[in-house]
Amino acid sequence: MRRSIIHFSLLSLLLVLTSACEKTPVPSEDPDQTVLMPYREAVQSLGAGLKGELQKAMKAGGPLAAIEVCQQKALPITQDVSNAQADGWIVRRTSAKLRNPANTPLTEQEAAHINSADFTADSEILEVVQKDGKPHHLYMKAINVNNPVCLNCHGADIKPELAAKINQLYPMDKATGYQLGDVRGAFVVYAPIEE
Ligand code: HEC
Structure with a gap:
């Protein structure tokens, strides 16, 4: 199987691969940006949607109420952002320490990256993977x-009533004990490519 793992610095290799596959020339000026841009835009859109909802919920009812809002709205927002992309695109989030089991990696490659010690705060990865028997770009960004607000619900010292609520909604929760600056997870995009 032809597979290449390309970190940001090695993108030129991927460009050769994909441009050969797609038979469409990749514009030569600033080519790295050209390939990454739609993926960056997609995950920015998801990030902004989730952040907006979290801020609104925290303002309205504090962290206890916001947990329920996250639980009810995070997946529908994620689905909406996926649906707004080109056909076959999946935009999602994952983590090495999951709270929501729905965010479990969809492929071995996604799992390998998120669980790797090499996946750090500035990681941005583009790779060609097979998904459902078809070649896809897998894009991941840390x-x-x-923001200290994250620590309310993912920190090392969570208020007892919040911890109880989290345990009630997510009995398998692993997403606590984080500190400011830690990698919490990744945005993920799958996009079908021509071969
Ligand atoms: C009010 C509590 C709360 C706050 C504050 C909060 N989260 Fe979460 N987070 C949750 C809940 C609940 C989930 C599970 C629901 C979901 O998003 O799918 C979650 C899930 C996630 C996930 C998806 C991966 C997984 O484990 O399921 C990531 C990534 C994440 N949070 C990052 C952050 C970051 C970064 C911040 C700060 C900007 C933050 N969270 C602030 C409650 C919170």
Whole structure:
């Protein structure tokens, strides 16, 4: 199977691969940006949607109420962002320490990256993988604990009533004990490509 793992710095290799496959020339000026841009835009859109909902919920009812809002709205928002992309695209989030089992990696490659010690706060990965028997781009970008607000629900010292609520909604929760600056997970995009 032809497979290549390309970190950001090695993107030129991928460009050769994909441009050969797709038979469409990749514009030569700033080619790295050209390939990554739609993926970056898709995950920015998901990030903005989730952030907006979280901020609204925290303002309205504090973290206890916001947990329920996250539980009810995070997946529908994710689905909406996926649906707004080109056919066959999947936009999602995952983590090495999951809270929501629905965010479990969809492929071995996604799992391998998120569980790798090499996946750090500035990681951005583009790789060609097989998904459902078809070649796809797998794009991943780190999600970091970049704001103290995250620590309310993912930190090392969670208030007892919040911890109880989290355990009630997510009995298998692993997504606590984080500190500011830690990698919390990743945005993930799958996009079918021509071969
Ligand atoms: C009010 C509580 C709360 C706050 C604050 C919060 N989260 Fe979460 N987080 C949750 C809940 C509940 C889930 C599970 C629901 C979902 O999003 O799928 C979750 C899921 C996630 C996931 C998806 C992976 C998984 O484990 O399921 C990521 C990534 C994440 N949070 C990152 C963050 C970051 C980064 C911040 C700070 C900007 C943050 N969270 C703030 C409650 C919170």
